[in-house]
Amino acid sequence: MGAEGADCDRIENQATSANVRSLLFYFSLYGGAESLTEGRSPRRTEVPSPTAEDDGVNFTKPPQDPNDFLWLMTEEPHRSRRITIMKKHPEVTKLMGHEPFTKWVVLGVVSLQVAVAYYLRSTSIISPIFLTLAYVIGATANQNLFLAIHEITHNLAFKGIKPNKALAIFANLPIGIPYCSAFKGYHLEHHKYLGEDGIDTDLPTRLELILLNNVFGKVFFATFQIFFYALRPGLVRNQTPTMWHLVNLVVQVIFDVIIVKFMGLRALGYFLMSSFLAGSLHPCAAHFIAEHYLWDGLDQETYSYYGPLNILAYNVGYHNEHHDFPSIAWTRLPALRALAPEFYDTIPSHPSWPMVIVNFICDPEVGIFARAKRKAKNI
Structure with a gap:
C-alpha cells in the first residue's frame, strides 16, 4: 500500500505541476512557456493557397530571439513585388486612382459621431450607457476615421492634393485632437523607408523592447497603444511644421470649443473616449499589431487580413496589397x-x-521584439 500511495502522490504532483505550467502560459515573462525550448505555440497565420514552401500548418523557421528585433539586410519587399506584378499584369494600372465614395463615408461617420455626442451630452462619462456607446459606436467610428485619414493621406479621395488635405482635417474633427497633418509625413516615410530604424516611426523603440517585453508589458501596450503611436513619432523623428499643421490645429480647437459651448464637456469627452478606445482593446484596433509584427518565426514583415472587419476599416486588412500599390483606393484592393x-x-x-x-x-513567440528593422540609409 505504501508503494501505491507513493505512486498516487507522484501522479497527483505531476498533475499539479501540469496545471501550474498551464497557468504559467498566461503569467510567465515569455507570455507562455518558461523558455522558448519548451515547445512552440500553434501556428497563428494561414496561407490561403498552400505551397510546397509553406503549407500554412507547419513551421518553416525556428522562433525569433526575444531579446532583440530582427535585423534584415534585404530591401523591403513591396517595391520588387510591385514591379513583378506590373510586368505580369499590366492591367493593374486600371485599378489606380481616387475613390469619390470616400468623402460620403467620411461625412456619414462624422455626422454619426456628432449625433451620438449630442445624445450623450447630459450623460455621465462613467455611466454604462456612455461607456457602451463609446466602445461599440464611438471607437468603431473613430477607428474608421483614423483609416479614412490614412486613405486620404495617399490622396485617394480627390484628384487634387488640397481637397484631400481639407477632407482629412474634416475627418479629424470627432477624434478631438489634431493629428492628420502630422500623420501624413510620418506615414509616407513609413511606406518609403519601411523598417528603417530611426525613420519608420511605426517601429517600437529599444526602450519599449526593454520595458514592455513580457506579458504584462504586452497587455499595457495593447491597452494604451494609441498613445505609443501618437507620442513615439515626435520622440523619434521631429517634423518641420507647415501651414497645414497650423490649419489642422486651429480648425480642431475651434470645433472643440463649439462642441463644449453648445453640447458641454461630456460631448467632447465622448470624442476623446472614442479615440482612446479605438486604439485600445478593440477588434478593429488589432490591425495596428497585425500589419507588421512578425509571426510564426517568419521574417515576413507585412501581413494581410481578409475577414469581415475590413468593411469597417477601409479594407486596411489588405495590407500587403496596400503597401505594394499605395495608389490603389480601398474599394479596389480586393480586385x-x-x-x-x-x-x-x-x-x-x-x-x-x-x-x-x-x-x-499570450504567445511567447511574439512581442515588442517581433519587428523587422534595417539600418537607416542616408536620406
Missing part, C-alpha cells in the same frame, strides 16, 4: 488580390483580427 492571386494567396495572412490581440499577449 487587386483577385487579379494576382499567385502573389497574395501564397503569403501567410491573419485569419482573425481579435485573435491577433489575444495571441500577441
